[in-house]
Amino acid sequence: MSLISIENVHKHYGDYHALRDINLEVGQGEFFSLLGPSGCGKTTLLRTIAGFEDVSSGQVRIGGASMIGVPANQRPTNMVFQSYAIFPHMSVAENVGFGLRKSSLSGAEKATAVGEALEMVGLNGFGARAAHALSGGQRQRVALARALILKPKVLLLDEPLSALDKKMREQMQSELRRLQRQVGITFILVTHDQEEALIMSDRIAVMFDGKIAQLDPPPQLYTRPANRQVAEFIGVMTFLPGNRRADTLEVAGLGHVTLSPDQIIGAEGDVRVGLRPESMTILFDDMAAEPSNRVAQGTVEDLAYYGDMTMYEVRLAGAPRPVTVSMRNLPGRPVLARGDAARVVWDPAALMAFGPVD
Ligand code: ATP
Numbered sequence: 001m002s003l004i005s006i007e008n009v010h011k012h013y014g015d016y017h018a019l020r021d022i023n024l025e026v027g028q029g030e031f032f033s034l035l036g037p038s039g040c041g042k043t044t045l046l047r048t049i050a051g052f053e054d055v056s057s058g059q060v061r062i063g064g065a066s067m068i069g070v071p072a073n074q075r076p077t078n079m080v081f082q083s084y085a086i087f088p089h090m091s092v093a094e095n096v097g098f099g100l101r102k103s104s105l106s107g108a109e110k111a112t113a114v115g116e117a118l119e120m121v122g123l124n125g126f127g128a129r130a131a132h133a134l135s136g137g138q139r140q141r142v143a144l145a146r147a148l149i150l151k152p153k154v155l156l157l158d159e160p161l162s163a164l165d166k167k168m169r170e171q172m173q174s175e176l177r178r179l180q181r182q183v184g185i186t187f188i189l190v191t192h193d194q195e196e197a198l199i200m201s202d203r204i205a206v207m208f209d210g211k212i213a214q215l216d217p218p219p220q221l222y223t224r225p226a227n228r229q230v231a232e233f234i235g236v237m238t239f240l241p242g243n244r245r246a247d248t249l250e251v252a253g254l255g256h257v258t259l260s261p262d263q264i265i266g267a268e269g270d271v272r273v274g275l276r277p278e279s280m281t282i283l284f285d286d287m288a289a290e291p292s293n294r295v296a297q298g299t300v301e302d303l304a305y306y307g308d309m310t311m312y313e314v315r316l317a318g319a320p321r322p323v324t325v326s327m328r329n330l331p332g333r334p335v336l337a338r339g340d341a342a343r344v345v346w347d348p349a350a351l352m353a354f355g356p357v358d
Pocket of ligand 1: 013016018036037038039040041042043044045192
């Protein structure tokens, strides 16, 4: 049973068509993300659910009820923004309790609710602190507690972690996920960070140019992208030129491959052949190649060392550009240098052939 249903939604700003025929359903208790590059319309879509924007045409339902014409403050939604939007002159407890100011709860009941909300976001004992004296991560927790205290059916999150540094962002990602499971409220997250969306979401809608390009759980998006644009946006992918006739593919630097149907996306002819870094490895002396895999000779053009792994840019003989290969760094295994020869083992079953029209 879906909680939110969006049907044939369009949004025009004057001549600009910001949302183009959006259709999607979000389930009760689901962690759903809207992912796409800047300007693709994800914030606009979130704001039409919140009631901060009207749709130009189409329908938005929450819990079966039409939200057309229903103002934001009468919708069963609440929103957490990128900028923390907390009141700096108030205490943490006053900020969190702000939404309850018009409720009929007694003072003691409000204090209990504030305490519970602070505990939920890991800010036990912070109630009396001045909000302006908090760190970025703590402010965002206050904003979350303030949104959750009203017990919305849907929590809308507009890039809530993008102002935080990398470590704090990663910590908040797992905490948000845990919190969402704990409270069971439907979360809709807007992000342009594909890794964040993959980590946190039950399902992701990938948007480009006001349209949904693909709507799937993270593993399907990553392994079965609907088109080249999605494949390029989700994770790292190298593209080599190729030519496909039926199930036979000729790839520059790799040679002939016979494809299975799920490796073919779009029309035949001149194609772009997509390879993920983890579908290739460099053959070191301590390793044996899988019999089903193939080996191509190349030269390391560049590398990035991450400690646990190294990303190599390897130019294969006959290829017009390098491929990106990720390798785990194991004890005793050398890290190659620029100019070193490298034997690249690749899995023909992991290629994707994207046609000229995909
Ligand atoms: P970002 O990650 O940069 O916020 P986004 O995907 O959230 O991008 P939106 O904010 O939804 O994108 O904007 C989509 C398009 O609609 C953009 O081209 C934007 O300039 C345009 N737009 C948004 N709001 C308005 C407005 N009030 N008037 C006119 N155009 C607008």
